Amino acid sequence: MTSTLFRGGTVLDGTGSPPAEGDVYVVDGRVAQVGTGLDVDAEEVVECAGSTVLPGLFDCHVHFMFEQPDLMRVLQTPFSLPFFQAVHRMRATLGTGVTWVRDAGGADLGVAEAVRRGLTPGPRMQIALTMLSQTGGHGDDWHVCGAELGLLPSHPGVPSAVVDGPAEMRRKVRELVRAGADVIKVATSGGVLSPLSNPRHGHFRDDELEALVTEASAAGLHVMAHAQAAEGIKTAVRGGVRSVEHGIYLDEEAIGLMLEHGTWLVPTLSAPRAVLAQAEAGAAISDRVLEKARMVAEVHDDSFRRAVEAGVRVAMGTDSGVGVHGTNLEEVRLMADLGLGAQAAWEATTRSAAELLGVEEDFGTLEPGKVADVVVLDGAHDDLDGLRGRVRSVHQGGVRVVAREGDAPR
Numbered sequence: 001m002t003s004t005l006f007r008g009g010t011v012l013d014g015t016g017s018p019p020a021e022g023d024v025y026v027v028d029g030r031v032a033q034v035g036t037g038l039d040v041d042a043e044e045v046v047e048c049a050g051s052t053v054l055p056g057l058f059d060c061h062v063h064f065m066f067e068q069p070d071l072m073r074v075l076q077t078p079f080s081l082p083f084f085q086a087v088h089r090m091r092a093t094l095g096t097g098v099t100w101v102r103d104a105g106g107a108d109l110g111v112a113e114a115v116r117r118g119l120t121p122g123p124r125m126q127i128a129l130t131m132l133s134q135t136g137g138h139g140d141d142w143h144v145c146g147a148e149l150g151l152l153p154s155h156p157g158v159p160s161a162v163v164d165g166p167a168e169m170r171r172k173v174r175e176l177v178r179a180g181a182d183v184i185k186v187a188t189s190g191g192v193l194s195p196l197s198n199p200r201h202g203h204f205r206d207d208e209l210e211a212l213v214t215e216a217s218a219a220g221l222h223v224m225a226h227a228q229a230a231e232g233i234k235t236a237v238r239g240g241v242r243s244v245e246h247g248i249y250l251d252e253e254a255i256g257l258m259l260e261h262g263t264w265l266v267p268t269l270s271a272p273r274a275v276l277a278q279a280e281a282g283a284a285i286s287d288r289v290l291e292k293a294r295m296v297a298e299v300h301d302d303s304f305r306r307a308v309e310a311g312v313r314v315a316m317g318t319d320s321g322v323g324v325h326g327t328n329l330e331e332v333r334l335m336a337d338l339g340l341g342a343q344a345a346w347e348a349t350t351r352s353a354a355e356l357l358g359v360e361e362d363f364g365t366l367e368p369g370k371v372a373d374v375v376v377l378d379g380a381h382d383d384l385d386g387l388r389g390r391v392r393s394v395h396q397g398g399v400r401v402v403a404r405e406g407d408a409p410r
Contacts, residue, residue, distance in 0.1 A: 003027045004398055005040055006374060009048025012343070012381045014055045014350035014365035019343070019381055024053055026372040029397040034366055051392060052381045054346065055366050056099030056373025058353030059123075059328050060266045061224075061245055063321030064089045065106030068278055069151045079153065086111055090122030092326030095402050097375035097391045102126045102183060102357060104224065104245065106321070108157030109180030121401055126182035126357055130154075130161040131226060132172060132212065137162070137203045138191035138226055166211035173215035184216040184223045186241070189232025192275060192292045199296055200249060202231030209239030222358065224266070228296065230254050237263045243356055245317065246271070248296045250303040255310045264356045266317035267304050269334040272297040274323030301338055308339040315356040316349040329387035342382035372398040 006024040013034060025033040025040050033040070064086040086107065093101065101123040103111075108129060115122040130152065133139025139161050141150030154160040159179060163172045173184055188204050190197030197203075216223050217240075225236035228248040236244055237257040243264040247254075258265065275293040308314065318331045336345040354364025362371045378390040394402035 001028055002398065003032075003040070003042045004044040004046060004372075004395070005038065005042035006046045006048050006053050006376065007038075009051045009053040009376065010381065011053045011366060012346055013367065014347055015367065016347065016351075019052065024366055024372075024374065026374070026395075026398040029372055029399070031366055031368050031370045031372050033368060046376065046393065048376055050378065052377045052379065053366070054097070054375040054377060054381075055350045055364055055370075056375060056394070056396065057097045057328075057349050058100040058316060058357065058364070059093065059098045059318050059320065059331075059349075060102045060243070060315045060353050060356055061104045061268055061317030061319050062093065062101045062325070062328075063106045063152075063319070064093075064101075064103055064111065064325070066151050066321050067325055068274070068323065069321075071151075074151060079155075082106075083111065087114075087120045087122075089321075089325035090115065090120065093320065093328060094121055094123055094394060095391065096326055096328045096388055097377065097394050097402075098123050098328050099373040099375075099394065099396050100124045100353070100357065100359070100363060102128070102224070102317070104128050104185055104226075104317075104319075105131045106152045106158070108155075110157060112180070112182075124363075124396075127180065128183050128185035128224065129158050129176055129179055129181045130185070132161050132163055132169065132176075132184070132186040134187075134203045134208075135162055135164055136197065138187035138189070138197045140197070164208075166207050169208050169211045170215050173212055173219075177215075177219045177221065181221065184212065184221055185226065185245075186212055186223060186236075187226040187232075188236040188239075188241075189227050189229035191226060191228060191246075192272065192289060192296060199228040199292055200230075202229045202235055204232075204235060206235060206239065209235060209241075213240040233258075237261050243315065246300075246319075247307065248300045248303055250307055252306075255307055255312060258307070258312050259310060262313065264313045264315050264352075265304075265307055266315050266356070267300075267307075267335065268317050268319040268331075269300065269304060269338065270327070270331050271319035271322045272300055274319070277323070304335075305339045313352060313356075314340065314348045315353040316345075327388060332387065333384040336384055342384060345384075346381060374398075
C-alpha cells in the first residue's frame with residue numbers, strides 16, 4: 001500500500017463546497033479521506049500550509065502539435081519535428097497543474113498512446129485528431145494562390161477533413177473513429193486563423209450535422225463544434241453537439257438553445273488575445289487573419305458575460321497552441337474576471353470540465369474513491385495573479401509528477 005497525506009492546506013474540492021482548511025489522504029492512487037486533522041499514518045506527507053489544494057485541472061481545448069502558428073515556420077519545419085516538440089508542450093502543460101486535456105486537432109493516436117503507456121509525462125488525453133470542415137470552411141487550407149498549406153498536415157494518423165454532404169460526413173466520421181478519435185470535432189462556422197473563412201458565417205447544413213452526430217453517437221463519442229458565428233452555434237446546438245467551442249457571436253436565441261439542450265460552452269478567451277499579442281511582437285500574421293482577430297476580440301468577452309449571466313454551463317478551454325503552451329491558467333483569471341468569479345472558474349476547470357469529458361466518476365473533485373489527481377497551489381484560490389509560477393506540485397494518481405519549477409517530472 002502507498003499513501004500520501006496532503007496536510008494543512010485550504011482544500012477547494014471542486015464539488016461546489018466553499019474552500020476550507022483540511023487534509024486530503026490518498027491511498028493507492030485514490031482519495032481515501034478528506035477532512036480536518038486526519039489521524040493517519042502516511043508514507044509521505046506534503047505540507048500544504050499557505051497553499052490551496054485542488055483536484056487535477058482540465059483544459060478542454062488544446063493543440064499540442066503546434067504553437068503560435070506561423071505559415072513560414074510551417075514551411076521550414078520537418079514533418080516529424082512537431083511530434084518531438086509536443087513532448088515539451090505536454091510537460092509544460094502538466095507543469096501548470098493541468099492533468100487532463102482534450103486535444104482539439106493535431107495529436108494522433110500515437111501521441112495519446114505515448115502518454116498512456118508512460119513513455120512521456122503529460123496530461124491524460126482525449127483526442128479529436130482533426131476538425132471536419134466544409135469546402136471553404138475553417139479547416140480548408142486552400143489559399144488564393146492555389147496552394148494548400150495548413151498548420152496540421154494530413155498523414156496516416158490524421159485523415160483529411162474537408163467534407164461536403166451527409167454521405168461524405170458519415171464516411172469521414174467512421175474514418176476518424178477507426179483512427180482512434182475519442183471525440184469528433186466539426187467547424188460549424190468560419191474562424192480566425194483559416195485563410196479565407198468568415199467567423200460570422202455559419203457552415204454545414206442540418207442534414208450534414210445530423211449524419212455526423214448520428215455516426216458519432218453510434219460509436220459512443222461526443223461532438224465538439226468550433227462555432228463562432230451565431231448561426232453556426234445554433235446549427236450545432238440543434239444538431240446535438242455536446243460543446244460549443246469559442247461561442248464568439250452568441251445571441252439571445254443561441255444562448256436560449258444552449259440552455260434548452262444543456263450544451264456546454266468552452267470559451268477559449270485566451271485565443272484572440274494570443275493572436276493579437278503575436279502580431280504586436282512582430283509575428284508574420286496575414287492582414288486578413290489580424291483583421292479577423294481584432295473583429296472577434298471586440299465581442300467575445302461580452303458574449304461570454306451574457307452566457308454566464310444566463311446560466312450556460314462552462315468548461316475551461318484555452319486553445320493553447322494558438323498561444324504558448326504552459327500559460328493555461330491565464331484562462332482561469334479571464335473567466336473569473338468576466339463574470340464567473342474565482343471559485344466558479346476553478347469549478348469550470350475541474351468538476352464541470354470532467355463532466356463535459358465524461359470522466360466525472362473518477363476525476364474532477366477531491367472526494368473519497370476518486371483518482372488522486374491533486375494540485376498544490378501557493379496562496380489563496382481567489383488570488384488569480386501569477387498562477388503559473390505558484391504551482392508547487394502536481395500529482396497524478398497519487399504520484400508526484402511535477403515539483404517546483406526546474407524540477408523534472410518523473
